[in-house]
Amino acid sequence: MQRQNSQSKNFDSLPDPARRKGSVVLRRAQAKTEQSDAYLLDTRENQDFTHSDPWRVLRIQSEFVEGFGALAGLGPAISVFGSARTPRGSERYIQAEKIGELIAAAGVAVITGGGPGAMEAANKGAVAAGGISVGLGIELPFETGLNEWVDLGINFRYFFARKTMFVKYSQGFIVLPGGYGTLDELFEALTLVQTEKVTGFPIVLVGTSYWGPLLEWLRNTVAEEGAISVSDIDLIHITDDIEEAVDIVVNSARPNGFIAAE
Numbered sequence: 001m002q003r004q005n006s007q008s009k010n011f012d013s014l015p016d017p018a019r020r021k022g023s024v025v026l027r028r029a030q031a032k033t034e035q036s037d038a039y040l041l042d043t044r045e046n047q048d049f050t051h052s053d054p055w056r057v058l059r060i061q062s063e064f065v066e067g068f069g070a071l072a073g074l075g076p077a078i079s080v081f082g083s084a085r086t087p088r089g090s091e092r093y094i095q096a097e098k099i100g101e102l103i104a105a106a107g108v109a110v111i112t113g114g115g116p117g118a119m120e121a122a123n124k125g126a127v128a129a130g131g132i133s134v135g136l137g138i139e140l141p142f143e144t145g146l147n148e149w150v151d152l153g154i155n156f157r158y159f160f161a162r163k164t165m166f167v168k169y170s171q172g173f174i175v176l177p178g179g180y181g182t183l184d185e186l187f188e189a190l191t192l193v194q195t196e197k198v199t200g201f202p203i204v205l206v207g208t209s210y211w212g213p214l215l216e217w218l219r220n221t222v223a224e225e226g227a228i229s230v231s232d233i234d235l236i237h238i239t240d241d242i243e244e245a246v247d248i249v250v251n252s253a254r255p256n257g258f259i260a261a262e
Helices: 027-032 053-070 092-105 118-128 158-168 180-194 208-222 243-258
Strands: 018-021 025-026 079-080 109-112 133-138 152-156 173-176 202-205 237-241
Touching: 025 027, 025 133, 027 173, 053 152, 079 092, 079 118, 079 180, 079 243, 092 109, 092 118, 092 243, 109 118, 133 158, 152 158, 152 243, 158 180, 173 180, 173 243, 180 202, 202 208, 202 243, 208 237
Parallel strands: 079 109, 079 173, 109 133, 133 152, 173 202, 202 237
Antiparallel strands: 018 025, 025 152
16 A cells, blocks of 8 residues: 655645545545445345344454455554543644654554544644554444544444454554553553464553553562563563654564565
């Protein structure tokens, strides 16, 4: 998948018009792809069947097919996690925006959860640098859908289908301060690396004052109890330097076939 060319735009004046391709939302250069010729229509003649487990299996399958189809040609990508509650213009928002910009400048796609806050900021930074901005959204009662800076977006019903896309198409993770959702994504990635279910990839926490107490608890309580090995904590990098964070994920991913832009 080709990177977008940087353009001299006032990015605060966006979004450009968007269109949908099934559950996929496309904006800017991504919106130029061809539309599907036909759609499978569900007549829903049997309402009971549409609420049964067999029907759910088909819906789950469709989410995997849609996700794999949309992201198969993405190329190298880094996921950025962080709080949906991060205020615009805050220090954390500016950090996330710069992280997205630095990743995109290295020739790498930026993947977020597609929501507001830190996710929005990282997507915005990717667009500003002319990179590919991806959002993997989730159907929630208290969120309004994908943010306006997502160029390639997919909305999921099921968390586990969404998580699979993060892991399959990312070469590394940068994690900004966040709440339950961010912690869930962090520990999901750590568990998969620890158990060797996936090829090892770098996991970087940004914000020593925020994440430091968590690492101390892991080291002094969880590892001391014997619930994890001390070496498991080494799977996590922690820093306040966003350039260092991006360098870690870029450089660590190179042995796995990742080639950064010059």
